[in-house]
Amino acid sequence: MGHLTRAVFRAELRRGIAPWVAPAMALTIVVPMISKAAQWQGSWGETQGLLHSLTTLIGGPLAAAAGCWQGGRDHRRRTVGLSLSVPRSRAAQLVMAALPVAVWAVVGHLVAVAGVLAASWPYTGAGGPSVGMIVLDAWFPVCAVFTGFVVGRVWRWRLAAPVLAAATYLVLGIPSYSSSDLRFLNPAEQYYLADQVPVAWFVPVMVLWTGAPVLALVIGYAVRRRFLAVVPLVVAALLAPLIVSSGEDLFREDPVAEKLICTEAVPQVCVGGLDGPLLSPASDALAGLVSRLEGVPGAPVRYVQTSDSRRLPPDTSRLPYTSRGWTVVRDRIADPAGYAWETAHFLTERDCPESVTEGVEEDPATVRVRETDDAVVHWLAPWGSSRLDPAQGAVYLNRLTAMGDTERRAWLGRYLATRTSCDPKAVPAL
Known part of the structure; x- marks a missing residue:
């Protein structure tokens, strides 16, 4: 049978x-x-x-x-x-x-x-x-x-x-x-x-x-x-x-995803354990930004891929979120300049409660800080056409660009010391 x-x-x-x-x-x-x-x-x-x-x-x-x-x-x-x-x-x-x-x-x-x-x-x-x-x-x-x-x-x-x-x-x-x-x-x-x-x-x-x-x-x-x-x-x-x-x-x-894989050079670039192949492309994309912050007091010593920037120490900044098929294709960053720009944006991002910003959108001091932040982002990582307000933001960018290296490093050091501050008076003027 x-x-x-x-x-x-x-x-x-x-x-x-x-x-x-x-x-x-x-x-x-x-x-x-x-x-x-x-x-x-x-x-x-x-x-x-x-x-x-x-x-x-x-x-x-x-x-x-x-x-x-x-x-x-x-x-x-x-x-x-x-x-x-x-x-x-x-x-x-x-x-x-x-x-x-x-x-x-x-x-x-x-x-x-x-x-x-x-x-x-x-x-x-x-x-x-x-x-x-x-x-x-x-x-x-x-x-x-x-x-x-x-x-x-x-x-x-x-x-x-x-x-x-x-x-x-x-x-x-x-x-x-x-x-x-x-x-x-x-x-x-x-x-x-x-x-x-x-x-x-x-x-x-x-x-x-x-x-x-x-x-x-x-x-x-x-x-x-x-x-x-x-x-x-x-x-x-x-x-x-x-x-x-x-x-x-x-x-x-x-x-494995919770572990970080980092470069040896300082500042370190760190990605999640599952994204190890992205380490080199991310480092290459940030080369210009890192070079412009070289010698600046308070510049990040670490850039970390995370979804919660509030848990990061003061000397660490956040890397952009990556999505396969969009920002990353077969372990290549689709838009390195955009990746660097978003990293610079996170570096200057102020996590201010709504009670601070609500109702003061047109306040001159608040506008000045916002345009100053945008000018710093654009100087650190130029990307595409300028998104700065021509009446003020572009002026700030021109002033930052015209500074000597020593003067600019000193000003950026004072600026980065206040990057988490929500007090417009604390942010140095350009």
């Missing part, structure tokens, strides 16, 4: 729709990935986040349709009676017919994943892909195939497969627009993995949650003791509150 089962399984692997599922699944994932390569190459998290979305939202309906088509094969061939005459149980027949499609779906998915990860690897820094997410994503097409197979067996209509694909896409896609934590029950929820990793129990819990309803469906269709379908449904009911209550806590900060 074992030899016969293996022979049947090998035959099913080689014939019908099953072998075509692998290239279809691979192309379904790879083609959209290629079109968005600039947005994910260089980040394991961005790469796997997009892989997850494509595998579930696009690959899932494809797998369900393939399973449905396979399930309706006997009805199309009018060989249902012949299948029932075979001594194998309905469950065994189901597994022998659906499993080959699921296997090829997983093969296609893994081929796509391997190719995409290989394309991202040359541009990545520390860290690595999450094996758990790969397993979870590979599991979903298996569940989709078996679900589609049962639907194909029950729903005797030639257009059942494409209709099921469309319905699956809607069922998976619509919940992603919700802001409720119930959306995390959706296996196709789009996860933000750029600097996060799943908690330890996330993958096994989601594997059970995704597979339990499918197992219940298969048991209800193919097993004589259909009441056993209650068991996986109970498991799913127990897991659902855990997933919903956890919500955003299903993921934690990637410890």
Whole structure:
């Protein structure tokens, strides 16, 4: 019997729709990935986040349709009676017919994943892909195939497969627009993995949650003791509150991302641990700004990539936020001059409460400070056309430019000493 089962399984692997599922699944994932390569190459998290979305939202309906088509094969061939005459149980027949499609779906998915990860690897820094997410994503097409197979067996209509694909896409896609934590029950929820990793129990819990309803469906269709379908449904009911209550806590900060990688030269340029390849481009982009601040008292000794400048010490300034596909493409800063300008802007940014600035926007002293800040930014990092007010800001820039090196360094030193001050009287005049 074992030899016969293996022979049947090998035959099913080689014939019908099953072998075509692998290239279809691979192309379904790879083609959209290629079109968005600039947005994910260089980040394991961005790469796997997009892989997850494509595998579930696009690959899932494809797998369900393939399973449905396979399930309706006997009805199309009018060989249902012949299948029932075979001594194998309905469950065994189901597994022998659906499993080959699921296997090829997983093969296609893994081929796509391997190719995409290989394309991202040359541009990545520390860290690595999450094996758990790969397993979870590979599991979903298996569940989709078996679900589609049962639907194909029950729903005797030639257009059942494409209709099921469309319905699956809607069922998976619509919940992603919700802001409720119930959306995390959706296996196709789009996860933000750029600097996060799943908690330890996330993958096994989601594997059970995704597979339990499918197992219940298969048991209800193919097993004589259909009441056993209650068991996986109970498991799913127990897991659902855990997933919903956890919500955003299903993921934690990637410890690698929290570490800083810095240049040895002073002033140091520091980026997050996952963005190590950006260290050299960032240093090159800031070379002009650093040169202009050389010898200035109070100039930053460190430039750090962070989202919260309030936690930085006085001798440290903030680097701009980078977004792959926009400001960074394959570990190259798309606009170095703009990057330097934004860094200079952060250096002169005053975190003043609204109670200080509200109602005094046109106060001459406040305007003078704002235009002085803009003139310093433009002198440190010129970028594009001048954005200075020609009546005052441009005058300040001309005065700063006309100063001798010694005089300018002294004035900048006094200016930087007040860069966190909200008192206009404290800011030195140009």
